[in-house]
Amino acid sequence: MAKEKKAKANQRSVLTEASYKFLKHYINTASPVGFESSGQKVWLEYIKPLTDTTYMDPYGTAVAVINPKADFKVVIEAHADEISWFVNYINEQGLIYLKRNGGVDHQIAPAKRVWIHGKKGPVKAVFGWPAIHTRMSNAENKEPLPKVETLFLDCGARNKKEVEDLGIHIGSVVTYEEGYDELAYDYLIGRAFDNRIGGFMIAEVARLLKENKKKLPFGLYIVNAVQEEIGLRGAEMIARRIKPDIAIITDVTHELLKGMLPVVKVLLPVTDQLFTINYWHLWKRLQKKIIFPCRCAPLVAVQEQIQIVLLMPMTAARVY
């Protein structure tokens, strides 16, 4: 953790300085949907010495394997991609209009700083938005809400040519600037914790197995899949290649304490514990018949903050 004095949670962590260094670097490396290679490189560099073999499939999904010759295959998975924007239109005044790449939220965009990933490297820009005292001064006295069509980026260029001279083109990917940071009591924040934190968790499994000299009686496939945010595409492809017997999928879920989201309770039969989850993610997974089509039927189980989808007989699951 950082050297600054912060209020600490009263718990012993299994994480090391090197773990946090990796997490910080991984979070701070942009890995937008369809352009995940930079993040995958960071992830593979960390996990390579901890596993027997690594590879990348043609879609960009990274896989690290322990016991690659074993018949029984267990997958632990996260997704490597993050939601982002695409440059869609550059006007003559040098303002840049966007389209979504994944489910990026237009309501939180105004005033955010971003990186536009152009041909000449990343360029800083900011989402422009009218000042508060100007927003209500229209005939209906209605405050305009941000929409994809009205949001624009200003990168400092005074015209379209100056934008293009920076290497920005139609189709350039845009990611938010915010990086890794630490709050009190060991809470962390950062762009794209969905699902860089899952990628971090599964890499830490490899580290702990290695450091504790654990021998596994099965093949462990640690999978960092691409293109989850636009329809679970990377996971679907790699599942057909690996054909796992069991898959444990990690992803984030929503903060529920504020009572702003509808919830359901799910029973985890293995431990007979009830968990509260937002049903959007549960429903989404069930509709998609779970990420990994395995030889077993699906069961959905959820921890307090990190969602885990286990693939086990469906008859054992009850949804409340």
Ligand SMILES: [Zn+2]
């Ligand atoms: Zn996710």
